Amino acid sequence: MAKWMELLGVEQTTGYKCEECGEVSNDMQIEPLYECSSCGQKYTRSNSSTGAGSGCPNCSRFGKLISNFSCPECQEGPLEEVVAFRCPSGDLYEDEGDLENHLVEEHGWEVLNTLKEAAPE
Numbered sequence: 001m002a003k004w005m006e007l008l009g010v011e012q013t014t015g016y017k018c019e020e021c022g023e024v025s026n027d028m029q030i031e032p033l034y035e036c037s038s039c040g041q042k043y044t045r046s047n048s049s050t051g052a053g054s055g056c057p058n059c060s061r062f063g064k065l066i067s068n069f070s071c072p073e074c075q076e077g078p079l080e081e082v083v084a085f086r087c088p089s090g091d092l093y094e095d096e097g098d099l100e101n102h103l104v105e106e107h108g109w110e111v112l113n114t115l116k117e118a119a120p121e
């Protein structure tokens with residue numbers, strides 16, 4: 001992790017990235033994710049037609065379990081574990097560039113450019 005991140009209070013942590021929408025978060029839903037073997041619809045257990053996971057909400061056909069966790073954002077993607085950076089306000093970013101944009105645009109921390117030059121690593 002770069003020195004300037006430490007100086008700004010950024011932490012490195014484990015995040016979960018949705019393969020569908022790209023959302024990176026720490027609070028994944030502990031809800032299994034299923035995929036319909038007939039129409040391809042992805043759905044969580046509580047969205048299934050039976051409420052127990054086996055029925056597709058679209059066509060009621062059988063679906064197979066594809067992940068034990070589902071994305072809190074779109075509820076469609078399986079999640080993969082990634083190394084993420086947490087800004088002091090709690091937002092998670094996997095990409096350093098996205099984090100930088102966030103810090104400058106949301107927090108107004110243009111100072112990070114100065115820090116980067118002063119303490120590159």
Ligand SMILES: [Zn+2]
Pocket residue numbers: 036037038039040041056057058059060061
């Ligand atoms: Zn279906």
Ligand SMILES: [Zn+2]
Pocket residue numbers: 018019020021022023071072073074075076077
């Ligand atoms: Zn998602």
Ligand SMILES: [Zn+2]
Pocket residue numbers: 087088089090091102106107
């Ligand atoms: Zn933030």
